[in-house]
Each structure stands twice: as structure tokens, then as C-alpha cells.
Amino acid sequence: MKRLSSPSELERLRASILKNRDPQKSVVNICGGTGCMALGCTDVIKAFREEIAAQGLADKVEVRVSGCPGFCERGAIMTVEPQNIFYQRVRRKDVAEVVTKTLIEGKTVDRLLYPDLATGKRVVHESEVPFYTKQKRLLLAHSSQIDPENIDDYIFFGGYGALAKALRGMKPDQLIEEVKASGLRGRGGGGFPTGRKWETTRHAEGEIKYVICNCDEGDPGAFMDRSLMEGNPHSVLEGMIIGAYAIGAHEGYIYIRNEYPLAVKNAGRAIKQAEEYGLLGDNILGSGFNFHVKISRGGGAFVCGESTALMASLEGKVGEPRAKYVHTSEKGLWDRPSNLNNVETWANVPLIINNGAKWFAGIGTAGSKGTKIFSLVGKVRNTGLVEVPMGITLRAIIFDIGGGIPGNKKFKAVQTGGPSGGFIPEKLLDLQVDFDELTRVGSMMGSGAMIVMDETNCMVDMAKYFIHFLLGESCGKCLPCREGLKQMHHILTRITGGQGTEADINLLQNLCSTLLDTSLCALGGSAPNPVLTSLKYFRDEWDAHVNEKRCPAKVCKALITYEISEKCPNCGQCVKVCPEKAITPRGKKQPVVLNQKKCIKCGSCYDVCKLDAVLVK
Amino acid sequence: MVKMTIDGRQVEARDGAMVLDVAKAHHIYIPTLCANESVSAYGACRLCMVDITTKNGRNRLVTSCLYPVEEGLVVKTRTERVDAHRRMLIQLLLARVPGSKEIRDMAKRLGADGTPFPQEDPAKHHNCILCALCTRACAEVVGQSAISLVNRGVERQMAIPFFEDTEACIACGTCSYICPTGAIIMTDANGKRRFEMPHNTMEFELAKCSKCGRYWAPKKQIAWMAKKSGQPMEFFDKCLDCRD
Numbered sequence: 001m002k003r004l005s006s007p008s009e010l011e012r013l014r015a016s017i018l019k020n021r022d023p024q025k026s027v028v029n030i031c032g033g034t035g036c037m038a039l040g041c042t043d044v045i046k047a048f049r050e051e052i053a054a055q056g057l058a059d060k061v062e063v064r065v066s067g068c069p070g071f072c073e074r075g076a077i078m079t080v081e082p083q084n085i086f087y088q089r090v091r092r093k094d095v096a097e098v099v100t101k102t103l104i105e106g107k108t109v110d111r112l113l114y115p116d117l118a119t120g121k122r123v124v125h126e127s128e129v130p131f132y133t134k135q136k137r138l139l140l141a142h143s144s145q146i147d148p149e150n151i152d153d154y155i156f157f158g159g160y161g162a163l164a165k166a167l168r169g170m171k172p173d174q175l176i177e178e179v180k181a182s183g184l185r186g187r188g189g190g191g192f193p194t195g196r197k198w199e200t201t202r203h204a205e206g207e208i209k210y211v212i213c214n215c216d217e218g219d220p221g222a223f224m225d226r227s228l229m230e231g232n233p234h235s236v237l238e239g240m241i242i243g244a245y246a247i248g249a250h251e252g253y254i255y256i257r258n259e260y261p262l263a264v265k266n267a268g269r270a271i272k273q274a275e276e277y278g279l280l281g282d283n284i285l286g287s288g289f290n291f292h293v294k295i296s297r298g299g300g301a302f303v304c305g306e307s308t309a310l311m312a313s314l315e316g317k318v319g320e321p322r323a324k325y326v327h328t329s330e331k332g333l334w335d336r337p338s339n340l341n342n343v344e345t346w347a348n349v350p351l352i353i354n355n356g357a358k359w360f361a362g363i364g365t366a367g368s369k370g371t372k373i374f375s376l377v378g379k380v381r382n383t384g385l386v387e388v389p390m391g392i393t394l395r396a397i398i399f400d401i402g403g404g405i406p407g408n409k410k411f412k413a414v415q416t417g418g419p420s421g422g423f424i425p426e427k428l429l430d431l432q433v434d435f436d437e438l439t440r441v442g443s444m445m446g447s448g449a450m451i452v453m454d455e456t457n458c459m460v461d462m463a464k465y466f467i468h469f470l471l472g473e474s475c476g477k478c479l480p481c482r483e484g485l486k487q488m489h490h491i492l493t494r495i496t497g498g499q500g501t502e503a504d505i506n507l508l509q510n511l512c513s514t515l516l517d518t519s520l521c522a523l524g525g526s527a528p529n530p531v532l533t534s535l536k537y538f539r540d541e542w543d544a545h546v547n548e549k550r551c552p553a554k555v556c557k558a559l560i561t562y563e564i565s566e567k568c569p570n571c572g573q574c575v576k577v578c579p580e581k582a583i584t585p586r587g588k589k590q591p592v593v594l595n596q597k598k599c600i601k602c603g604s605c606y607d608v609c610k611l612d613a614v615l616v617k
Numbered sequence: 618m619v620k621m622t623i624d625g626r627q628v629e630a631r632d633g634a635m636v637l638d639v640a641k642a643h644h645i646y647i648p649t650l651c652a653n654e655s656v657s658a659y660g661a662c663r664l665c666m667v668d669i670t671t672k673n674g675r676n677r678l679v680t681s682c683l684y685p686v687e688e689g690l691v692v693k694t695r696t697e698r699v700d701a702h703r704r705m706l707i708q709l710l711l712a713r714v715p716g717s718k719e720i721r722d723m724a725k726r727l728g729a730d731g732t733p734f735p736q737e738d739p740a741k742h743h744n745c746i747l748c749a750l751c752t753r754a755c756a757e758v759v760g761q762s763a764i765s766l767v768n769r770g771v772e773r774q775m776a777i778p779f780f781e782d783t784e785a786c787i788a789c790g791t792c793s794y795i796c797p798t799g800a801i802i803m804t805d806a807n808g809k810r811r812f813e814m815p816h817n818t819m820e821f822e823l824a825k826c827s828k829c830g831r832y833w834a835p836k837k838q839i840a841w842m843a844k845k846s847g848q849p850m851e852f853f854d855k856c857l858d859c860r861d
Binding site for chain 2: 318322325472473485510513518520
């Protein structure tokens with residue numbers, strides 16, 4: 001690779017990349033993200049390479065392992081260019097047929113095309129799949145066409161153009177003004193105005209300053225940052241370099257949790273490639289500006305996503321938060337001014353510099369600009385990553401893009417913002433999603449996890465589940481979080497176990513209030529949200545647990561019994577699966593008998609019965 | 618100097634002081650468990666929460682041990698909300714260490730008559746409230762870091778490495794002196810100094826004074842003092858009373 005010594009050289013490099021790429025050449029783009037990897041894309045990629053070579057097409061067809069386009073439910077996913085044919089749920093056994101039929105004969109393999117959930121009609125092109133058409137994909141725009149291991153792919157789509165623009169003609173203060181005017185707010189959870197944070201760090205006292213990228217995404221069900229870092233690491237890196245230039249920092253860190261091995265690998269390679277091109281390191285693009293980035297791997301503590309805990313961890317100390325009465329922008333890493341932003345925040349920066357603050361501010365709501373990536377998971381048909389403009393309704397995300405609830409079940413709630421986000425009920429589905437609206441209803445934007453729940457979820461049990469998660473992740477430094485969550489979990493266990501009283505609910509509410517007001521960091525400070533919103537919007541379920549000793553969703557084991565109905569024809573399936581041998585047959589065509597004393601309420605009989613002869617009461 | 622108000626009183630405070638320092642200077646009681654002037658502020662017990670309003674009108678609760686004073690700050694050390702949270706916090710501690718007299722006394726002072734939470738076995742935490750005064754004192758005052766906090770969340774414990782006898786401990790007893798709940802018991806008897814820590818015990822040999830013959834300091838601490846001070850070991854042969 002040749003080192004680029006000026007913005008013009010970058011433009012010339014891009015021109016030559018464009019020239020050398022034949023737009024008519026066949027390209028097979030296969031998602032290499034973690035979701036598709038779990039569904040066997042590594043095998044599919046290998047099979048494509050082998051089959052293409054065997055058919056003598058190696059010169060004519062390129063196989064590209066791309067970033068994650070987000071439609072994880074349908075993995076392994078792939079597109080065939082230039083026709084933009086979209087195939088889903090591709091397995092190794094399908095590869096030979098795709099090569100013969102599509103690459104050689106130019107026809108589609110219909111069974112691999114996406115079936116529209118409403119009509120069942122097969123959709124040929126990626127650009128027509130409803131999951132994608134209803135999104136506004138800016139950060140994920142090229143994710144299915146960029147090989148994250150190849151910097152040229154990023155440059156092909158204009159990558160590092162924003163950096164060149166910034167270094168060539170913009171002063172640091174101008175950049176900060178641009179980011180401020182764009183209205184960009186931090187995507188990691190807090191929603192603090194990014195430009196203002198940059199400005200404070202720039203003007204903070206100190207020779208040495210740092211920029212930090214927070215890729216310690218630890219929320220259950222969240223994988224926005226992972227996908228961006230895995231699929232388009234250069235967009236994050238470019239944002240960091242621009243930010244460092246604006247702030248006056250020459251050193252940066254990317255803090256990635258070690259459970260994201262592909263993100264660690266791709267970020268590391270991106271740093272190396274950017275350095276080789278002179279886009280990172282000393283004298284970037286001949287500007288005289290130096291900036292070096294190192295990767296630090298996190299040990300898997302949820303609390304290390306909190307900025308001060310993350311910085312403690314970076315320093316090699318135990319990852320515990322400290323009070324932020326003096327901001328990290330003034331005294332952060334090693335007590336020096338430090339600007340920490342989340343992966344998605346950094347990735348937005350090149351878009352803003354390229355297209356202008358006005359363009360960015362034109363997307364979204366009054367208080368929240370731009371798009372937001374959500375990871376849509378739980379009881380929803382189209383599990384995956386969705387990028388939507390701020391202000392879109394929850395209903396549009398869950399039903400139009402997400403395809404609604406599977407199995408003809410009824411929607412009950414959606415939890416936004418991670419384990420300490422609130423549960424939002426059906427009556428608020430038309431809420432316009434942005435930072436302020438989510439907070440107003442008792443939830444939060446958080447990092448962007450969205451967990452959908454249906455009528456089979458007990459909202460008391462869900463509150464207990466998330467409190468249990470947070471209890472396990474509390475660092476234990478401050479008293480309300482450590483002891484408070486422990487007692488909250490005790491109370492919730494009592495209530496779901498049929499031992500709860502009205503007094504327990506009152507005590508729980510008082511505990512929530514103390515955690516909100518007195519916790520040291522946002523982990524404890526937001527932990528009550530699932531409990532408080534569950535109480536606010538699903539009080540009837542709590543009353544049923546406490547007053548009637550009944551779990552309306554039939555989830556809490558202490559409050560349900562399994563029974564065999566008269567229609568049981570003695571097929572014997574439940575007898576086989578029962579781990580406690582609690583079910584005995586009575587004879588031909590006679591209902592089996594369930595011994596309640598032996599039953600541990602595991603639900604295996606209920607799950608296995610095809611005739612709905614096992615009843616839950 | 619900055620001008621501020623605390624409980625209705627106009628006061629002056631030096632730049633960089635914490636609200637808790639100002640309260641102390643004016644004899645205003647704020648309950649604390651993890652604060653001690655010998656070590657850096659930590660903010661773990663949260664009992665020192667006070668109500669503040671900044672000159673821009675922002676109102677919130679902060680820990681007074683860590684909140685630096687500022688011009689125009691209005692502090693209320695007692696409000697209904699502050700009192701209610703303090704009571705809840707001390708009740709949580711009462712459930713954790715029901716055997717601690719210090720915590721029971723403070724609960725009484727804060728208006729908490731017992732705790733609504735199930736009490737844990739006193740033998741589980743041995744009165745340790747995880748305030749980290751011992752570990753901070755060991756690190757910051759003694760400079761040894763012989764003890765630290767291990768594990769996370771509810772599993773958190775004060776510990777020596779792997780709960781085995783540690784080379785780093787000089788048996789000075791600073792941890793025992795600073796512990797607000799008497800969770801580290803130190804006894805000198807039969808030429809030995811014994812520490813009963815919440816989760817382990819340790820013993821150290823004491824040195825005799827060459828003149829009066831009394832045991833006067835742990836041998837390891839004497840070696841440490843010799844090293845720190847640069848004085849020869851002979852200097853420490855005699856106890857403080859017998860030195861010229």
C-alpha cells in the first residue's frame with residue numbers, strides 16, 4: 001500500500017479504485033457477521049469459493065464477505081450483484097444451485113427468495129424487501145457491499161472523504177460548531193449533545209487529551225455496536241480521527257468487549273490498514289496532525305460500559321464507576337481531559353461532515369436528530385438490526401419493519417434501552433421514538449436494544465428477570481445498588497412465588513425511589529425502570545399475583561398447575577418427556593394421569609402436546 | 618473562596634473543598650460511614666446525600682463527600698426526601714449486618730426503628746459494610762495495598778490475596794483502627810498480634826523492647842519503618858517510651 005500524503009492523493013486513489021471495478025462484474029456478497037456466522041455462513045462462503053472455482057468462474061465472479069446488513073432472522077443472507085438479487089436462509093446445500101442457476105443461467109432460485117410475510121409473494125431484490133424499504137439506512141447503507149477487511153471497499157463508497165474535507169478546509173472550532181449544529185446526541189445511552197462534549201474537552205486544561213470509543217455493549221439483546229464495528233469499522237475510525245482533530249487529541253482508545261472477537265479483529269485490521277494509507281498515525285494526509293489509536297479489550301463486565309468504569313478499566317484498575325461531579329471531559333482517563341463517545345455516535349460523524357449539519361438536522365425530531373439503529377429482538381418475526389429516523393413510531397418499528405408478533409400472539413410490551421429500560425405497553429405504541437419521549441414514559445433510549453414481549457410474558461416475572469441481571473452486574477461499590485437490588489430481587493421472588501403482599505409492593509416502590517436518587521452511577525440509577533414501568537402499566541398483573549395468588553400470563557411456576565384434559569388420547573408423548581416420571585398412562589384412549597406432587601412445572605408436557613390436551617391453570 | 622448557603626446559613630468556603638467539609642466546619646451533622654479525612658473520598662455509603670440547588674437553578678441530590686463547593690450553591694442537609702433515603706440506606710445495612718452496634722446506633726439516630734428487610738446471618742459478613750476505608754487506608758496511608766476488595770456485586774468481599782497469609786501486610790493495624798463497624802478485630806497477646814478479618818485470620822510476631830522487655834510493635838512493621846525512615850534496625854530495639 002502506498003502512503004497517502006495529501007487529500008488529493010486520497011481522491012486519486014478513490015478514482016483508481018472506481019476505475020478498476022467493473023460495475024457489471026458478478027459479485028456474491030455474503031454477510032460475515034456474527035448472526036449469519038452462527039447460521040453457518042462460514043460454510044456457505046467456503047462452498048461458494050469452491051463451487052465457483054470448480055465451475056471455472058473464478059475470474060468472472062467475486063465472493064465478498066460483507067458486513068452485517070441486519071436481517072439476522074433470515075441468515076445466512078446474501079446478495080448477487082449487479083442484479084441485486086437477495087437470497088435468505090442460504091445453507092451450504094444451496095450453493096451449487098445458486099452458482100448454476102443464478103451466476104451461470106441468470107435465473108433466480110425462488111425458494112431462497114424472501115417471502116413477503118403478508119402476501120407470501122417472493123421478493124427478488126434486496127431493495128424491495130419490506131424489512132429494508134421501511135428503514136432509513138445511513139450508517140448501514142453499504143453494510144452488505146463492504147468487506148470490513150478491505151479499506152478500499154470503504155474508500156470506494158467515499159470513505160475517509162469527510163476526514164480529507166475536515167483536514168483540508170475546516171478548523172477544529174468549525175468542526176465542533178458543525179457537530180453542535182447537527183444536533184447529534186450520544187448514542188450510548190445518555191443522549192448528551194456530542195458537539196458540546198467535544199467543545200468542553202477541547203477547552204479543558206491539559207496538554208494531553210484522549211478520545212475513546214465505547215464498544216463495551218453489554219445489554220442483553222443488543223448488537224448495534226458490534227455489527228457496526230464488525231461490519232464497517234472504518235466508519236467508526238474515521239469519526240474518531242475527525243473528533244480527535246477537533247478536540248486536539250493525539251491518542252485514542254477503542255474499548256471493545258472481548259466477547260466480540262470479530263469486532264476486535266476487524267477493528268485491529270482497520271487500524272492497521274488506515275495507518276498504512278497514512279489516514280491514521282503521524283502526519284495524517286500530510287496535514288501535520290498526528291493521531292494514534294489502540295484497542296483495549298474489556299473483560300465482560302456490564303458496568304464497564306459506564307464511562308468512568310470504562311476509563312478505570314482502561315487504566316488497568318478494577319472497572320468501577322466514580323462520581324462524575326467533575327466531568328470526564330475535564331478529568332477522565334489518567335485524570336486528563338477525555339472525550340468518550342459510543343461506536344454509533346462516532347460513525348455518524350463522517351456523515352455529518354460530508355453532508356452538512358443542516359442535512360443531518362433535517363432528519364428526526366425537534367430534540368433528537370438523525371437515525372438510530374435498534375436491535376429488534378424477542379417476540380418479533382423479523383429479528384435483526386433496524387436503522388430508522390428518530391421520531392418513527394414504535395408501531396412502525398415492531399409491526400411494519402419487524403413484521404409483528406409470531407404465532408398469532410398478542411403484543412404486550414416492548415422494553416427499550418437495555419435491561420434497565422422500561423416496559424412500554426400497547427397503548428403507547430404510537431409513541432414517536434426519540435430520547436425525550438422514551439424518557440417521558442419511564443423508559444429510555446439507552447443504547448438501542450428493543451425487546452418485544454407478547455401475551456405469554458408475565459410482566460412481574462420480566463421485572464424480576466431484569467433485576468436479576470442487574471444484580472449480577474452491579475459492581476457492588478455503592479450501597480443502594482448492591483444491597484438495594486438484592487432486596488428488590490428478594491421481594492420480586494416472594495411475589496412471583498405467591499408469597500407477596502401489598503406491603504411488599506410499597507416497599508419495592510420506596511426502594512426504587514432510593515435507587516433512583518442515591519445510586520453512584522446509571523446502572524443503579526436506572527435499574528428501577530423495569531419495576532416502575534411494570535407497576536405503572538401492568539398493575540393488574542401485580543394485583544393478581546399478590547391478592548389472588550394468580551399469574552395471568554401463566555408463567556410463575558408457584559402460581560400455576562398443569563392438568564390433563566379429557567380430550568387426551570394417551571399418545572404417550574408427555575409420558576416420555578416428563579423428567580420426573582409424574583405422568584402415567586391409564587390405558588388405551590384414556591387420558592393420562594398427572595401426579596401433582598411429583599410435577600415440577602417444567603412445562604415439557606405442555607410443549608410436547610400437539611392436541612392442546614395439557615392445560616395450564 | 619466561594620460564597621454559598623448551607624441550611625440557611627451564608628458561609629464562605631475555600632475553592633476545592635467538598636460540601637461535607639463545609640458542613641463539618643460549621644458543626645452541621647451529616648451521617649457518613651465511608652468518609653475519613655485520612656483517605657480520599659469514595660462515595661460508596663451514600664448516607665451523606667444532601668439536597669443542592671446550583672446558581673443556575675438545577676436541583677438534585679448529591680453525595681456531599683464528593684461534591685465540590687461552588688459560588689451560589691444552596692445546600693440543604695436535611696429534607697424529607699434526604700431523610701427518607703438515609704433511613705432506607707441504613708435499613709439496608711441493618712439487614713446486612715444486624716450484629717453491628719454502630720449501625721444499630723446510627724439507624725436509631727436516623728429515625729429507623731428496625732429494618733423491613735430479612736436480616737442476614739451475622740456470621741456472613743462479620744459486620745463488614747464494604748465501605749473500603751480499610752483498603753483505602755492500607756493503600757493510601759500505609760502504601761502497602763495488602764488488602765483489597767474482591768469479587769463483584771453481592772459477592773463483594775474485603776480480602777487479602779486468595780485469603781492466604783500475605784507478605785504485603787505489615788500488621789500495623791491501620792485497617793482495624795479505621796473500620797467504622799469494628800469488623801477487623803486486632804488483639805495483642807503472648808507475643809503475637811492477631812487479626813480477625815471478616816473472612817480470615819492472621820497472626821504476626823511482636824518484637825520486645827530491649828530495655829523494658831515489653832512487646833511493643835510487630836516485627837514486620839519495624840522492618841517497614843526502618844526501610845521507610847532509613848534508620849538502622851538498632852534504632853528500633855527500644856520502644857517509644859524507653860528511647861532517649
